[in-house]
Amino acid sequence: MVTQRRAAKKAKITFVCSECGGESPRWEGKCPHCNEWNTLQEFKDSSGGAGETNRFAALAGASPVQKLTDVQARELPRQPSGIEEFDRVLGGGLVPGGVILLGGDPGIGKSTLLLQAMAALAKIEPVLYVTGEESAEQVALRAKRLAVDTEGVDLLAEIRLESIIETLIERRPLVAVIDSIQTLYSGELSAAPGSVSQVRECAAQLTRVAKQQGISIVFVGHVTKDGSLAGPRVLEHIVDTVLYFEGDTHSSYRLIRAFKNRFGAVNELGVFAMTDRGLRGVSNPSALFLSQHQQKVPGSCVMATQEGTRPLLVEIQALVDTAHVPNPRRLSVGLEGNRLAMLLAVMNRHAGIVTYDQDVFVNAVGGVRITEPAADLAVLLSIMSSLNNKPLPEGLVVFGEVGLSGEIRPAPRGQERLKEAAKLGFSIALIPQANAPRQAIEGLEVWPVARIEEAVDRLRGR
Structure with a gap:
């Protein structure tokens, strides 16, 4: 009887700050960690008990303790994306198993840039473009408008995390784009897509798959009205690289700046010009x-x-x-x-x-x-x-x-x-x-x- 009562125990509810990722046991008007107002969001963990232990055990891999001097440091091979300015910001290209978060205002060119990069990479290795905000027909229309050769680009219109992970493991693409991370949801959680719990869980699971399978994954992230990435700041700590699109949507010029990069410098700048054929790198940005x-x-x-x-x-x-x-x-x-x-x-x-x-x-x-x-x-x-x-x-x-x-x-x-x-x-x-x-x-x-x-x-x- 006691066991049944424990099994029927309610899911643990905490409140997570969307700015700093800090957790609080109850809702407050101001986050006690970063002092921001109205940023605490409900986080319901419905996976408690042994299931929770098994789920997090799957995320961690067993690794023996070893001397740091015994570890053989090696340079990870980089795969150029086919867009020189994008590679400059990344530090030379995409790294196998690296996870990139690309944020920016709506309509600034995030999806356009990634579609162009996927079309260039598809000539070398298979790639996967996962669209959660647009239908497959809308992505095809964009590719037609940009006049890019999308032969070899696999497209998946899906927002369920488990289906996306199955496709990634089955196809093992060189690069996968998730457009966008805020639209995904996991069937293990009852929260709505875009909530703190869903964003954290989906990002963590996809990062684990990227590291295990050696797949480069690019997340497209929404931004808030003040220009910061929407969702918990812990998302920026999970990924390897954080890039921001800058520029006025009324201007034809765009800038990409790296704010975090575990595989390169964080002060690089990529300059693009928006044309009717998509984004083009600017060779002489001083002009x-x-x-x-x-x-x-x-x-x-x-x-x-x-x-x-x-x-x-x-x-x-x-x-x-x-x-x-x-x-x-x-x-x-x-x-x-x-x-x-x-x-x-x-x-x-x-x-x-x-x-x-x-x-x-x-x-x-x-x-x-x-x-x-x-x-x-x-x-x-x-x-x-x-x-x-x-x-x-x-x-x-x-x-x-x-x-x-x-x-x-x-x-x-x-x-x-x-x-x-x-x-x-x-x-x-x-x-x-x-x-x-x-x-x-x-x-x-x-x-x-x-x-x-x-x-x-x-x-x-x-």
Whole structure:
């Protein structure tokens, strides 16, 4: 009788935060782990008892304890996807058994990119495209519109996890695409597709199959209104690589950035252009982020930034105008907003340029987002140019981090930035003194400076 009562015990219910993945025994308005509001979702585990033990035992494989020095490290072979910019972000190509999570806004081109990659890979090995959001006819229409050769691409319109796993084990494709992970459901759970419990279970089971069978699996993930991946953040910890599609759907240019990559660098950037034949890689992305002015204009400064192994030239634009309210506005697009206020204080204290009664707006051209502090010098010089209404010298490129004491700190990979600027026809480089090249670069005059006042005086005295 006691055994029957234990068997009939209700399923364990916990509440999981969709932002950090933290668990709580009861619902609360604010997550106790990350302090985010209204993020706790009900998680019902109906598999308790011995069944639960057996299910998780199947997920784990037996492995003996061994010395780390005895483990033979080897480079995993990579399979190029056929799209050079996609391979760049991945670190060289797809890794057997690797699991990739690709997120982005609706309509930005996730399914388009993966369909093109599957068509290229199908010429080498069998691939599988699992669609849960669209019908098979809709995927076929997209392939026809893109004019891609889908011979060899196997298509499965299914959302039941168990059926998908059976197909993966039976066919053993080189690469499988799950479009999307939020549409799948497991028959072992009673929750609806897209819930926290279903997303976690489906991702864990598919990851186990990928590792055991050596299949590269790509998950397509939904994003929330603030741009983060929907579902629990634990999903990002399960997968090997997390990629984000960036860009405005009203623009033809798209960026793919890696935020996590166990098999490569996390600061690589892939640049694409959306055409009527799908996404095409951009070989010279610097041209996208430079405005083509007919004449020199004030408030514009070109900086050399570094995205992984790729140097990029990006135009920084600033607009300084008289404030008509007691609190002047400070707005930056594509750059860190808090850093802008700090740079204005440094410019006031050490360069004597006052903007306390001015509205300051800063923008990175082309929709690119710059996170490195080497953009500081370009931001300050563009603000100075707009405030004085005087354009900077023609052919000028700058980079360098500005400290609170007014010093200009060096930036990594300075030589590569200078070579990229010289290749694109720039003639003057205002850079940190520590980045001064030992050998002259043909066609490029270098102005090394150590402090912000030096940089301002150098431009004023030209």
